[in-house]
Amino acid sequence: MGKRLARQDLAFLRSGRVIAGAILVGTVMICALFAPLLVPHDPQEQNLITTLVPPAWSAGGDPEFLLGTDSLGRDVLSRLLYGARVAMTVAILASLGAMLIGATLAHIAGYFGGKVDWVIGRAVDVWMSFPPVVLSLVLMTGLGAGISSVILAIVLVDWTRFCRVLRAEVLVTRRQDYVAAARLVGFGHWRTLTREILPATMPLLITLFSIEMGIAVIVEAILSFVGMSVGANQSAWGQMIADARQTIYESGWNLVLPMLAIFVTVLGFNLLGDGLRRSLDPRLMQAREL
């Protein structure tokens, strides 16, 4: 029995999706961490003589600028690498914050039920009646532009994603016999929640966290696209897209490359989340055995 459990616990490592997702996310993470060492140029260095150079492999390309330059002659590769820093910082911090608030409220609501559950449920209703983009724009207006505002806005908008889904899971878990047994043995509420219920909701929590990181990357791109994220002295993928839109007739690459960066990062998080859900979700595991 013990052996079989161990095998199942590690099964997710063999899932192709998890591996592919981990490789993609890991690559972007390394780019973000080591951006200052990896960049060939200063990402802010302008050179008005070498503007809109196409990537090195196409006609007219310059091997000095591997992915070409933008309309101000800045090196696209260097800007992409520094953009990864912004994207990853937002993804990690915003998702952690949203998870902490959402998961805590979900466990409180699902476990205690009654009035607490009602209040939290209504709060989620109010939040969900806003399209997320609209709510984050309203919040950004109040908070002012900047990367910390972006993180805070995502936390304040996306906690509901965790809360709604996890609450349902807690409700199911709470009715399990082993939870009742723990209470009978004399476990307090805190201990029951952390030792009995949390382990059961953990797989879902991890999956949601991975997917939320992808969402955070998208929201940061949207907000920097409309000019509400980092300032002009930093580079973010959404900002690069907004710049490239102005010169779309001269250079398609400038637009496609940051889009590709966003896509690859989000794909990594989604593959990871999808793979983890498939290998960690006991209900799906049963379905496969049938």
Place this chain on the structure above:
Amino acid sequence: MIVQLLGLFARRLLVAIPILFVVSALVFVVLRVLPVDPAAMSMPPNATKSEIEAKRQEMGLDRPLPEQYAIWLGKTLKGDFGASIHFRRAVSSLIAETLPATIELALLAMLLAAGLGFAGGLLLFHWRGTWRGEAADLGSTMLMSAPDFLWGLLFILAFGVLWPLLPFTGRLASSFARPVHTGFLLLDTLIEGRLDMFLDVLKHMLLPATALGLAFSVPIMRVLRSSLYEIDHADYIRQARLRGVSEKRILLRHALKNAILPTLTLMGVQFGFLFGGTLLIEVIYSYPGLGNLMVDAVRNADLPIIQAVALAYAAVVLVINMIVDGLYLVLNPRLRAA
């Protein structure tokens, strides 16, 4: 049936109205912590301090927050959303101009999303257990990773710039005089009986609506597929198989009917998200709708517009939820009998 529907709508309204109040209060408070001074912004740059102070008093900004909210709420309930600081026009007329454009775009996008979603879901289910199914499944994960605005930009690059097939700015070619009836251009051009104009409007909407629809078709696909999976194990499907009913007939006549319900619930939620998604798509396509109005207002810190537009978005989402609940009741015989 109609009585049940009316009862449902009444109950939903009872929930929706308090939600709108809370939403409006929340937006009001968030916008009041703003570091900019809307009074100073609405004055010419050479205005003196005392003139700005007078304007502040006129706008009621010197009063305590709850009082300001009460005044704003009283006016809003009468349909007076105030005047835009930037455009110097009544906010209500700005919204009346832009809201139909956004609804029109969202409806066309939803139609495309539903069509693509159902076709894709049936295909995913049909290919289950084969290498094609695995590939399509992976493909759907990849599709999910490209948000609507990336599709929008890609379409502009592909079908607007590199291979100029379709227009990608505005709602109507400038050579046409815009008909004014309902504000829904697809409808207005038909009222005028101008098929050439109707087609032009449709051409302008095709790229933004497809970008939105494509992104939102993937979750529909996946839910339809998994509901079909679940139903596939049901007794009545096995019985139909034993009776020798063809697979195609089982899928279309028996399984699909029951798989539609969970899919519909998801589509309701998705439509809310899709309606929010129009915001960025409108900005990208310079489409004169609610989203462009909102982003302009945010850039100009135009508080009266931001407040009203945020409320308009929330109201539309609540109405969508109500309609979906109604549809659910109409389509689900089990709920009807109860």
